[in-house]
Amino acid sequence: MLLRVTAPHFVAGAIWKKVNNRWSCIQAAPIIKWMIDKSPVEVQYYLNKKQWHYQWITTKGEDNDNRS
Numbered sequence: 001m002l003l004r005v006t007a008p009h010f011v012a013g014a015i016w017k018k019v020n021n022r023w024s025c026i027q028a029a030p031i032i033k034w035m036i037d038k039s040p041v042e043v044q045y046y047l048n049k050k051q052w053h054y055q056w057i058t059t060k061g062e063d064n065d066n067r068s
Contacts, residue, residue: 002057005032005047016040 003014003025012029014036019026025035025043035043047054 004055004057005052007050007052
């Protein structure tokens with residue numbers, strides 16, 4: 001699943017995968033690589049604090065349940 005982050009000075013993406021029934025960021029653009037290995041709650045808190053917009057993008061057949 002792709003997380004698209006839109007900030008005032010960039011747009012970037014991160015790939016999330018469900019591992020052992022938990023969502024984990026496994027790859028991210030350099031500007032948001034800090035989110036690798038962070039929990040979804042930590043990432044959401046930071047994105048909201050910065051007031052950056054984010055959107056989950058799925059492809060057909062992907063598991064799209066809650067990322068927490």
